Amino acid sequence: MRANRWFTPWLLVLPALVWLVAFSLWPSINTVRLSFTNASPLGGVSRWVGLQNFQTLLADPQVWEALLNSVVYMAICLPLLTVLPLLMAVLVQQKLPGIAFFRTAYYTPVIASAVVVGLIWNWILDDRGVINEMAQSLGIVHGSIPFLTDRWLLLFSAISLTVWKGLGYYMIIFLAALGNVGKDLHEAAALDGAGAVRRFWSVTMPGVRGTMTLVGILVCVSALRVFSELYILTNGTGGPGGQDNSIVMLIQQYARGFTGNLGYASALSLLLFVVTLIPMLALARINSRADR
Numbered sequence: 001m002r003a004n005r006w007f008t009p010w011l012l013v014l015p016a017l018v019w020l021v022a023f024s025l026w027p028s029i030n031t032v033r034l035s036f037t038n039a040s041p042l043g044g045v046s047r048w049v050g051l052q053n054f055q056t057l058l059a060d061p062q063v064w065e066a067l068l069n070s071v072v073y074m075a076i077c078l079p080l081l082t083v084l085p086l087l088m089a090v091l092v093q094q095k096l097p098g099i100a101f102f103r104t105a106y107y108t109p110v111i112a113s114a115v116v117v118g119l120i121w122n123w124i125l126d127d128r129g130v131i132n133e134m135a136q137s138l139g140i141v142h143g144s145i146p147f148l149t150d151r152w153l154l155l156f157s158a159i160s161l162t163v164w165k166g167l168g169y170y171m172i173i174f175l176a177a178l179g180n181v182g183k184d185l186h187e188a189a190a191l192d193g194a195g196a197v198r199r200f201w202s203v204t205m206p207g208v209r210g211t212m213t214l215v216g217i218l219v220c221v222s223a224l225r226v227f228s229e230l231y232i233l234t235n236g237t238g239g240p241g242g243q244d245n246s247i248v249m250l251i252q253q254y255a256r257g258f259t260g261n262l263g264y265a266s267a268l269s270l271l272l273f274v275v276t277l278i279p280m281l282a283l284a285r286i287n288s289r290a291d292r
Contacts, residue, residue, distance in 0.1 A: 031266045031269050031270065032266070032270065034046075034262050034263055034266035035053055035054070035263060035266035035267040035269070035270050036048060036049060036050060036051070036053070036263070037049060037262075037263045038053075038261065038263045039261075039262040039263045039266075040258075040259065040260060040261065040262060041255065041256075041257070041258060041260045041262060042258055046263070049263065053263050053264050053266075053267035054267050056264065056267075057264070057267050057268065057271060062242060062245065062250060063247075063250065063268070063271070065242075065243055065245065066245045066246055066247050066249070066250050067247060067271075067275065069155060069230075069243075069244060069245065069246055070223070070224045070226065070246050070247050070275070071224075071275075072155065073155070073158075073159055073162075073223045073224070073226055073246070074219075074220050074223035074224050074279065076156075076159050077159060077162055077163060077166075077219050077222075077223040078216060078219050078220060078223070078279075080163050081162075081163055081166050081167070081170055081215070081219045082170075082212055082215050082216050082219060084163070084167060085166075085167055085168075085169075085170035085171040085173070085174050085215070086174045086204075086208065086212070088106060088167060088171045088174075089171045089172075089174035089175045089177075089178055090174075090178065090200065090204065092106065092171070092175070093175060093178055106167060106168045106171055107168035107169075107171070107172065108168065109164060109165045109167070109168055110165065110166070110168040110169045112165070114165070114228040114229070114232075115228065115232060117161065117165060118161065118228060118229060118231075118232030118233060119232060121157070121161050121232075121233065122148070122232060122233055125147035125148055125157055125233070126147075126148060127144040127146070127148070127149075128144070129147075131145070131147070132144045132145055132147075148233060148234070149239075149240055150240075151239060151240060151243045151244060154233060154234065154239050154240075154244050155230075155239075155244055157233060158226070158229040158230050158233050158244075161229045161233070162222075162223070162226065162229050166219070166222070170215050170218075170219070173211060173214070173215055174208060174211060174215070176211075177207070177208040177210075177211035178204070178207075178208060180207070181203065181204060181207035181208065182207075185203045185207070189202060189203050209287065210287065213283050213284065213286070213287040216279075216283045217279070217280050217283050217284070220276070220279040220280060220283070221276055221280065224247070224272065224275060224276045224279075225246075225247075225248050225272070225276070226246050226248065227246060227248040227249060227252070230244055230245070230246050230249060231249060231252075238253075247268060247271065247272045247275070248272065250268055251265045251268045251269055251272070254268065
């Protein structure tokens with residue numbers, strides 16, 4: 001029987017390569033190209049403008065506000081969605097009566113539609129929503145709390161929604177990682193007199209450090225690319241005066257419609273890529289130093 005030809009393995013991976021080039025590599029390259037033009041959604045002749053889009057971007061106060069919102073979003077979500085899911089995973093890992101119910105309950109927000117969840121939170125946080133009605137009926141406040149109209153309260157409300165919806169997802173990741181932490185290490189630490197807190201810091205945390213780095217990177221990328229939560233809570237307006245826009249919301253605003261500016265939106269996309277790359281490299285660097 002004739003031996004397999006050299007190109008046989010390439011034929012097997014060809015469909016995946018075509019998909020990668022068509023829907024990932026080429027759009028990325030095209031985004032870089034468009035960022036130096038004044039292209040529009042309807043196509044036509046686009047003019048090369050050089051660095052003009054980036055100069056406009058750096059002088060645009062909306063971009064700096066959106067960047068601040070994204071950084072604040074990431075700074076709050078990173079510790080909450082790294083530590084809380086780990087604690088939840090340690091809790092639901094215990095063999096307790098009814099623990100399967102809590103595992104399901106914690107994961108339910110993950111599979112719920114982001115749009116549906118956002119609309120529910122919009123209804124809850126509205127000036128005449130559940131929280132305001134309860135707070136006023138109990139005499140805690142006399143007026144409505146502006147969850148959806150105050151710049152920072154709106155941002156923190158969106159952060160709360162992101163944290164609530166993401167807890168179960170990252171909990172599952174930590175549950176898988178905890179399964180690889182040897183029980184003999186916990187037993188040895190317990191024999192040496194280490195309590196539950198000491199075992200958590202000395203055995204559990206080192207055992208899932210790599211997973212914590214992975215979760216941290218996922219949280220940073222997700223927080224910097226936030227869109228659905230802010231879009232739904234602000235009804236697509238970006239909050240009062242557009243002060244709660246994220247970078248992705250600005251990209252959507254500039255690129256949409258027949259008169260959109262794809263060139264400027266592409267420049268914003270490159271800015272988002274660079275901003276997202278920074279915390280990823282920082283976390284990877286911290287993890288590599290810890291492994292030494």
